[in-house]
Amino acid sequence: MGSDLAPAGAATRRPEGFDDFVRSRGGALLRFAYVLCGDAHLAEDIVQEVLARMHPRWARVTVMDSPEAYVRTAVVRQFLSWRRRRSAGEAVVAEVPEPPGFEEPQQRVLARDQMWQLLAGLPRAQRAVLVLRFYCDLPDADIAALLDCRETTVRSQAARALARMRTMLGEVRGDG
Template structure:
């Protein structure tokens, strides 16, 4: 099937196959847990399947799904039961790097990010992980660009207050 003769519309299965990993990574950044991210993305895929006729007609179905993931995360009322911290992918070869120190820094970053209010966390993930500009973040969240900037500023300020002071050598 083509839309306007310009591009072939993806089937739902094709969209799931092409976007699942990216959406899972986004879900992981938002929830901080592998299982919670899987639940989040699965919920979105189930809802998207029911609305597929409408979603397949939009210009960017993957961007639409990304928005659904963020909105679903923001609307979750239940507490995330798991406070697991995702670990780095296994390393294939030995490294000179201090893996323990790197992992401790990563764990601390996850804890700091998890302590932010959901909207601030979503703004920071969309800005720094998805690399979206403020106007696109505002569109995804359904807020004004000024709200995005204030949430980003508050979130970063909170993170800065909880970061350990750098040691002087």
């Protein structure tokens, strides 16, 4: 470790104002907080919280023997407080699960492109049935009326179309 993490009494220059202190020791405080928590963003939050609390009472802090030691102690206490708060409501996981139905934009584009290709491989009547059923969310009776056919025809066309799409998807993936 470098001299930035040296004990508080090792500093030879004693900044007089809050801004001077933050400019001269802010980086060292950030590194100190990072060593404590191992997370750069959390370290920034901890140091910012401590400095925000110190600012209004800085005049009282500077009359102490070692203002930096006082601030470091506050950083440690804030870190422990964050750890308690985090452990009470959050669980650490190896991988953040995605919300249901959420995919990366690239995956959505690929899936949409694949769907267009699968639909394009269907006969027009089957394609129309699937679009009306799944995209327009129409019941079979309405689809039959639009296509001027029976409801049983709509159901059989949908079943054939889905079976054909599964077959084409299997061929694309190399399943069969």
